[in-house]
Amino acid sequence: MTARFTGKVALVTGGGSGIGRATARAFAKEGATVVVAGRGADALTRTVALIEQDGGRASAVPADVSSAADVARLVATAVDRHGGLHVAFNNAGILETGALTDMDEHAWDRQLAINVTGVFLSMKHEITHMRAHGGGVIVNTASNLGAHLRLPNLAAYAASKAAVSALTRAAAREYAADGVRIDAISPGPVETSMTLLPGESHAERAERMKSMTPLGRLGTPDEIASAVLWLASPEAGFAVGHDLVLDGGASA
16 A cells, blocks of 8 residues: 555545545545545544544544635644645535526525635635645546536536636646645546436436446546545646546546
């Protein structure tokens, strides 16, 4: 086992399930002390327990990334508990579906508040700390839906994730000279609850995916986690403002 993140503190938002949980576990397996954040305390506790079962170190901080006060407290708590913050994976996100003309303003606002404002607030506080303490690495979760691909009934989600891609690249240009390296991942359909249609079984979803990606399958959370760790590692030291698409060829 490699240990690319020994001595590092990594923060993962949306760490209670799916890609966030898989990535938190992967960081811990490679030596990082991991802080997992999200709105569900029980889910975060489960992620911490899984990391500890793997022999890693982790703690949980319940937080709503759309709240400026929560995000400020989250970053301050991570630093106070563990002595610093070296890597951040801003992964928290929600999916609002529906035709644009049928979507109410509250659903639109929720989508932007979590997916875009949450990334903005997270980067604001993470960058502030990293600039003052020798630099760091940030990876944001965008999506293949947005800057790379559009599908019906997902306009709000696509707009929010396109904004994350643009925000990532703009911030990367602003802070690279300060030692803060910022990139994004853009996953396609992955084996998480977000890709299940209402009432759909896992087998039905797998069948649906055969025609949606050239590879004919969903990605796995571990595959996405591996890409995040590469972007966050010294091996990707020349990657700045990159948006790495991981969608089985769907947007190729």
